[in-house]
Amino acid sequence: MKTHMSLKTIPNRHIFFDNIRKEMTADASLSLMFIDVVRFSDVSASFGYETGDQILTVIANRVERLFGKIGSLGRISGDIFGLVIKGTHTDAQLREFYMHLIEHFKTPIAVQDHSFIADFNVGAITNDRNNRDTHLLFARAESALKQAKENRYENFFTMKFQGKSDSSRSLALKADLKRAFAKDELELYFQPKVELQTLDIVGAECLLRWNHPLDGVLFPGALIEAAESYNMMNEVGYWVLEKAFASFSYFKSKGLDLQISVNISPTQLYDTQFVPKVKEFGDKHNVDLKGIELELTEDVALSNSLMTKRQLSQVRALGISIAVDDFGKGYSNLAYMRDLELDTIKIDKTFVLGLEDKDVNRAIIEATQLIGKAMKSEVTAEGIESLNHLHTLREIGVKTGQGFLFSKALPLDEFYELTQRDLIVGDSLAFRQRSVS
Numbered sequence: 519m520k521t522h523m524s525l526k527t528i529p530n531r532h533i534f535f536d537n538i539r540k541e542m543t544a545d546a547s548l549s550l551m552f553i554d555v556v557r558f559s560d561v562s563a564s565f566g567y568e569t570g571d572q573i574l575t576v577i578a579n580r581v582e583r584l585f586g587k588i589g590s591l592g593r594i595s596g597d598i599f600g601l602v603i604k605g606t607h608t609d610a611q612l613r614e615f616y617m618h619l620i621e622h623f624k625t626p627i628a629v630q631d632h633s634f635i636a637d638f639n640v641g642a643i644t645n646d647r648n649n650r651d652t653h654l655l656f657a658r659a660e661s662a663l664k665q666a667k668e669n670r671y672e673n674f675f676t677m678k679f680q681g682k683s684d685s686s687r688s689l690a691l692k693a694d695l696k697r698a699f700a701k702d703e704l705e706l707y708f709q710p711k712v713e714l715q716t717l718d719i720v721g722a723e724c725l726l727r728w729n730h731p732l733d734g735v736l737f738p739g740a741l742i743e744a745a746e747s748y749n750m751m752n753e754v755g756y757w758v759l760e761k762a763f764a765s766f767s768y769f770k771s772k773g774l775d776l777q778i779s780v781n782i783s784p785t786q787l788y789d790t791q792f793v794p795k796v797k798e799f800g801d802k803h804n805v806d807l808k809g810i811e812l813e814l815t816e817d818v819a820l821s822n823s824l825m826t827k828r829q830l831s832q833v834r835a836l837g838i839s840i841a842v843d844d845f846g847k848g849y850s851n852l853a854y855m856r857d858l859e860l861d862t863i864k865i866d867k868t869f870v871l872g873l874e875d876k877d878v879n880r881a882i883i884e885a886t887q888l889i890g891k892a893m894k895s896e897v898t899a900e901g902i903e904s905l906n907h908l909h910t911l912r913e914i915g916v917k918t919g920q921g922f923l924f925s926k927a928l929p930l931d932e933f934y935e936l937t938q939r940d941l942i943v944g945d946s947l948a949f950r951q952r953s954v955s
């Protein structure tokens with residue numbers, strides 16, 4: 519068992535990776551857990567990096583104490599640790615490791631005058647005995663962690679190791695997709711869009727989820743990809759659109775005046791039925807189309823194609839707003855922006871999430887704010903995970919935004935409940951400050 523005096527002696531991502539790679543050439547039976555300290559950036563922001571590092575060191579030492587006999591620890595990035603455990607394990611065993619961890623962190627960590635309770639997101643994966651590809655194992659652990667972060671009921675996720683390449687994974691999904699439709703496995707979730715000064719909920723982004731019978735709640739990435747390649751994107755897209763319109767009416771009937779944002783894939787805009795369908799759904803669900811916003815990625819919204827330009831102007835003529843999603847992430851054709859009318863510019867989350875790492879992120883957000891002002895477009899941000907992010911965006915003057923600090927995407931009923939109470943952001947911090955007695 520090792521005791522670390524600082525973070526320096528903990529193997530970093532590269533060393534940790536290399537150790538596992540060597541281990542896998544001898545014996546590939548092992549499990550990998552990615553342990554993310556929930557909302558740690560708030561701690562560093564409030565108490566400084568030195569205190570933050572001391573707390574991380576204590577966390578690392580506790581994990582060593584708990585698992586040092588059967589595994590070893592590395593630091594994947596700032597507040598994410600990796601733990602590799604010898605042998606293969608069932609889902610139940612992996613869950614036991616997680617419970618063991620959580621149990622032992624219920625005791626507060628005391629550093630200087632403060633004490634903290636740490637909470638974790640954990641993604642776990644048992645390697646396939648025949649897989650010697652360490653990159654693949656890391657990628658699987660990463661996606662398990664992503665699922666854990668967004669899980670509804672607990673911050674733990676494990677999945678079967680799939681050694682197959684991503685393309686064959688999406689082929690498998692294609693066959694699943696028909697069934698998903700037939701069995702009504704798709705669900706629309708809602709992530710609140712918040713007015714940053716007042717923390718009022720002013721809208722919601724509709725995000726697709728798939729209640730997979732074996733894999734649990736799945737994120738839309740692979741599903742959209744499969745729908746695209748299976749020529750089912752329009753079907754999925756219209757399903758989403760109609761659900762979104764129906765929920766808009768539902769919220770309205772409950773007295774809520776919310777803007778509902780819907781993601782639209784490029785394929786959908788190339789369908790000549792798109793505008794008629796929008797009208798049809800609007801009439802059917804009695805929707806005031808001024809309350810609807812369509813989100814397009816910048817390659818579509820800023821494209822020079824006549825077809826998309828025409829479709830977009832017809833959509834706008836109906837009263838619908840157009841937003842450029844993930845602004846700044848892809849290839850932004852700034853020259854085209856001059857001639858377009860855009861209602862909203864949505865700054866990509868990587869700039870927000872990177873605010874503490876590099877000054878240029880803040881500069882990019884400030885520049886976007888300037889462009890938005892000149893174009894009379896609203897500027898909104900995604901990926902607001904910490905109080906520090908919130909404060910910086912307020913300083914820059916960004917009016918609205920969304921992110922895990924407020925809430926992840928929720929099923930309809932839970933979202934409605936959320937709108938019925940005040941968002942208390944400070945209190946929901948995973949690190950609660952307690953006085954040491």
Ligand code: C2E
Pocket residue numbers: 709724725726737738739742755758781782783813843844867900901902903920921922923926927
């Ligand atoms: P997007 O439109 O940029 O959606 C925002 C994504 O960021 C969502 O991921 C959301 O859960 C995630 N997110 C929100 N707040 C935070 C945060 O604070 N931190 C971090 N790290 N992430 C945050 P999700 O749900 O996995 O969606 C991924 C993408 O899939 C969406 O990106 C969108 O492009 C696409 N998508 C989702 N639903 C639909 C749909 O119904 N139709 C189409 N065409 N695309 C969709």
Ligand code: MG
Pocket residue numbers: 723781813843
């Ligand atoms: Mg979006």
Ligand code: MG
Pocket residue numbers: 843844864866867900
């Ligand atoms: Mg986005």
